[in-house]
Amino acid sequence: MNLHVPQPIVSVRDLSVHFHSASKIISAVNGVSLTVARGESVALIGESGSGKSVTLRSLMRLHPEKTTAIKGRIEIDGADVMTMSSSTLSAFRGSVTSMIFQEPLLAFDPVYTVGEQIIESVRRHCRLSRKDARAVALEALRSVRIPSPEQRLEAYPHEMSGGMRQRAMIALALACKPRLLLADEPTTALDATVQIQILLLLRELQREMGLSIIFVTHDIGAAVEIADRVAVMYGGRIVEEAPLATLLANPCHPYTVALLSSRPEGGLSKGSRLETIPGSPPDLSRLPEGCAFAARCKYASEACKKSFPGRVAVSPEHYVSCHRFPESA
Amino acid sequence: MNALVTPDLGGPAQPLLKVSSLVKHFPVKGPLGKKAVVRAVDNISFTVQKGETLGVVGESGCGKSTTARVLMQLITQDRGELIFDAAEVNSHQLPLRDFRRQVQMVFQDSYSSLNPRLTIEQSIAFGPRVHGLSPAVALARARELLAKVGLEPVRFAGRYPHELSGGQRQRVNIARALALEPRLVVLDEAVSALDKSVEAQVLNLLLDLKKSLDLTYVFISHDLHVVRYMSDRILVMYLGEVVEIGPAEALFTRAAHPYTRALLSSMPSMDPAQRTLASPLTGDPPSPIDPPSGCRFHTRCPHAEAACRISKPLLFPTGEHHEAACLMSIPSSGHSRSPRGDQSMRHTP
Numbered sequence: 001m002n003l004h005v006p007q008p009i010v011s012v013r014d015l016s017v018h019f020h021s022a023s024k025i026i027s028a029v030n031g032v033s034l035t036v037a038r039g040e041s042v043a044l045i046g047e048s049g050s051g052k053s054v055t056l057r058s059l060m061r062l063h064p065e066k067t068t069a070i071k072g073r074i075e076i077d078g079a080d081v082m083t084m085s086s087s088t089l090s091a092f093r094g095s096v097t098s099m100i101f102q103e104p105l106l107a108f109d110p111v112y113t114v115g116e117q118i119i120e121s122v123r124r125h126c127r128l129s130r131k132d133a134r135a136v137a138l139e140a141l142r143s144v145r146i147p148s149p150e151q152r153l154e155a156y157p158h159e160m161s162g163g164m165r166q167r168a169m170i171a172l173a174l175a176c177k178p179r180l181l182l183a184d185e186p187t188t189a190l191d192a193t194v195q196i197q198i199l200l201l202l203r204e205l206q207r208e209m210g211l212s213i214i215f216v217t218h219d220i221g222a223a224v225e226i227a228d229r230v231a232v233m234y235g236g237r238i239v240e241e242a243p244l245a246t247l248l249a250n251p252c253h254p255y256t257v258a259l260l261s262s263r264p265e266g267g268l269s270k271g272s273r274l275e276t277i278p279g280s281p282p283d284l285s286r287l288p289e290g291c292a293f294a295a296r297c298k299y300a301s302e303a304c305k306k307s308f309p310g311r312v313a314v315s316p317e318h319y320v321s322c323h324r325f326p327e328s329a
Numbered sequence: 330m331n332a333l334v335t336p337d338l339g340g341p342a343q344p345l346l347k348v349s350s351l352v353k354h355f356p357v358k359g360p361l362g363k364k365a366v367v368r369a370v371d372n373i374s375f376t377v378q379k380g381e382t383l384g385v386v387g388e389s390g391c392g393k394s395t396t397a398r399v400l401m402q403l404i405t406q407d408r409g410e411l412i413f414d415a416a417e418v419n420s421h422q423l424p425l426r427d428f429r430r431q432v433q434m435v436f437q438d439s440y441s442s443l444n445p446r447l448t449i450e451q452s453i454a455f456g457p458r459v460h461g462l463s464p465a466v467a468l469a470r471a472r473e474l475l476a477k478v479g480l481e482p483v484r485f486a487g488r489y490p491h492e493l494s495g496g497q498r499q500r501v502n503i504a505r506a507l508a509l510e511p512r513l514v515v516l517d518e519a520v521s522a523l524d525k526s527v528e529a530q531v532l533n534l535l536l537d538l539k540k541s542l543d544l545t546y547v548f549i550s551h552d553l554h555v556v557r558y559m560s561d562r563i564l565v566m567y568l569g570e571v572v573e574i575g576p577a578e579a580l581f582t583r584a585a586h587p588y589t590r591a592l593l594s595s596m597p598s599m600d601p602a603q604r605t606l607a608s609p610l611t612g613d614p615p616s617p618i619d620p621p622s623g624c625r626f627h628t629r630c631p632h633a634e635a636a637c638r639i640s641k642p643l644l645f646p647t648g649e650h651h652e653a654a655c656l657m658s659i660p661s662s663g664h665s666r667s668p669r670g671d672q673s674m675r676h677t678p
């Protein structure tokens with residue numbers, strides 16, 4: 001191995017994830033390759049249903065083995081995640097890689113208090129005594145600015161507001177000081193004042209602990225605050241990838257362009273309609289041969305329907321997968 | 330299709346909903362196992378006009394969802410009353426069953442609000458069936474609504490909630506809320522799980538439906554851009570209380586309460602070269618079990634003075650249809666920045 005190039009924390013090659021249900025196969029992820037450097041923060045944005053959450057969950061092997069077919073290579077912190085035994089996997093979750101879920105209610109079991117669950121997880125993943133685990137849990141709740149953390153340890157998940165549950169979940173995820181944080185829309189349930197605090201906190205952890213982050217978000221503003229790089233997903237593939245400022249200044253994939261222009265931000269006067277993308281998202285059980293966006297794309301040509309476009313470098317760190325590039329940009 | 334629709338009773342000038350002195354506390358175990366209460370909603374009053382969208386914003390945990398759940402009567406208030414189109418809710422004039430049909434809610438948590446054992450078309454058809462539509466008519470309506478929210482019925486109608494993405498599930502929830510043709514829809518973080526292009530679709534859809542079905546919305550969201558775009562008026566809550574209410578544009582351009590101003594300046598920067606460096610609001614949110622005396626925001630307010638710890642500011646006009654609860658806006662309140670003496674806007678408490 002080349003000693004001068006530090007090993008990336010995440011290296012995913014040709015990941016595909018297909019779900020088998022009674023009548024069909026859903027191709028949720030179809031050849032994702034992604035590298036994340038140590039200490040880097042990558043935002044994953046893209047259409048609802050484009051496979052962002054499924055990709056993240058795959059990195060921790062959280063999909064039910066029976067009904068899921070996963071292919072490709074996933075290496076995290078030098079370890080091959082695909083071949084991990086279940087005991088290795090359980091030690092790996094929480095201590096090396098940790099995840100914040102999109103729906104906080106799913107992360108907590110309603111019958112135990114939030115405190116019990118954080119303490120239990122800390123004991124298991126950081127191998128600490130109960131007393132030490134409690135101290136770590138309290139510290140974690142404090143770090144995400146939960147008011148009266150001692151009392152909140154005794155609260156049941158339903159007794160917390162949505163935002164508070166989200167913060168508790170972030171505390172749970174960060175308690176064991178993982179090296180990689182997978183955050184699935186960690187701030188969508190939070191108000192602006194807490195959101196900015198959490199984003200600043202994640203940025204601080206990134207700087208101080210060298211934490212690497214893959215961050216799924218729909219909020220370009222949140223990505224602007226935290227991401228070094230952005231990957232745009234559509235139909236289970238990464239269609240464009242670039243450093244944040246580059247992507248905002250020069251989006252090249254027609255989907256990225258459409259996505260960036262459909263925000264109700266800044267100066268949009270009331271009564272004017274928001275821009276949307278015509279047509280509907282691809283049917284993942286019957287994906288087209290070619291580019292999944294072709295049916296909705298105003299630049300689409302015959303070639304777009306026939307084959308999936310390869311990755312083209314726009315500039316050294318900026319890649320796009322579009323047959324019509326550069327005309328489309 | 331119109332079998333369920335209820336006529337407008339009091340005319341357009343009559344508020345659709347009038348909320349007076351609403352209180353909801355939750356009993357919890359306090360320190361050392363002593364009994365305590367979370368003052369989730371602590372004496373709030375406001376009206377919702379027919380056909381308007383009232384935006385509701387505020388810090389996480391300030392009581393927005395609790396307010397919404399009381400409006401829906403999913404939980405009962407400890408005190409206060411709800412007047413819906415001139416009729417008191419839960420009286421013989423307006424029994425709960427009739428009220429519930431006219432008010433629907435879309436929840437924050439898209440997953441737990443759908444029954445995992447029902448296909449999504451069954452979920453949507455469920456309400457109309459309970460209210461007496463035949464199974465065939467209810468299913469037909471469900472499919473129509475699925476198409477309206479952008480989920481092709483042939484592909485999606487037979488799916489179960491776990492087979493959908495978060496955004497797809499949330500659109501099912503919107504379809505389900507509209508199935509009974511309600512008059513008031515309470516949207517609690519209804520679009521926050523959606524990607525921006527679908528969000529734009531759903532917001533356009535909500536505006537279209539509002540017009541074509543004569544709907545009134547209470548729109549709770551953390552996304553201030555979206556709230557500004559959607560709302561006619563905005564209500565700002567802090568720790569169980571209303572601290573400011575006013576027309577959307579006035580609130581965004583002339584916010585009077587320091588909490589509102591901190592909230593607005595917490596919006597993420599859209600420029601990677603100018604990231605936010607420090608959070609505009611510091612300090613811990615106070616405990617709703619033992620809220621601060623006087624103005625509840627005084628523990629974190631950059632302008633707090635002795636008077637703020639003692640007197641509780643009530644809502645006071647700061648502009649046309651615009652009110653804020655801050656001693657700095659109330660004449661002779663004892664705050665050094667309070668407007669003095671004979672102001673044109675006199676307040677009679």
Ligand SMILES: Nc1ncnc2c1ncn2[C@@H]1O[C@H](COP(=O)(O)OP(=O)(O)OP(=O)(O)O)[C@@H](O)[C@H]1O
Pocket residue numbers: 019021026028046047048049050051052053054055102284491492493494495496497522523524
């Ligand atoms: N367990 C499963 N079984 C079958 N299909 C699934 C399963 N989990 C996800 N899917 C499907 O896979 C696709 C990708 O889902 P995913 O949750 O990754 O979307 P997403 O990009 O995170 O969207 P959102 O922004 O709405 O959260 C969706 O079409 C979803 O319906």
Ligand SMILES: Nc1ncnc2c1ncn2[C@@H]1O[C@H](COP(=O)(O)OP(=O)(O)OP(=O)(O)O)[C@@H](O)[C@H]1O
Pocket residue numbers: 158159160161162163164189191355356357367368369387388389390391392393394395396437617
């Ligand atoms: N059933 C309950 N038992 C005890 N406390 C509760 C209960 N439901 C809510 N609370 C508390 O009441 C307060 C208000 O909660 P609510 O869910 O209304 O906040 P919110 O404004 O909707 O917050 P968010 O923006 O995070 O969704 C919070 O402190 C919450 O922990």
Ligand SMILES: [Mg+2]
Pocket residue numbers: 052053054102184494495
């Ligand atoms: Mg997702």
Ligand SMILES: [Mg+2]
Pocket residue numbers: 161162163393394395437517
């Ligand atoms: Mg809420």
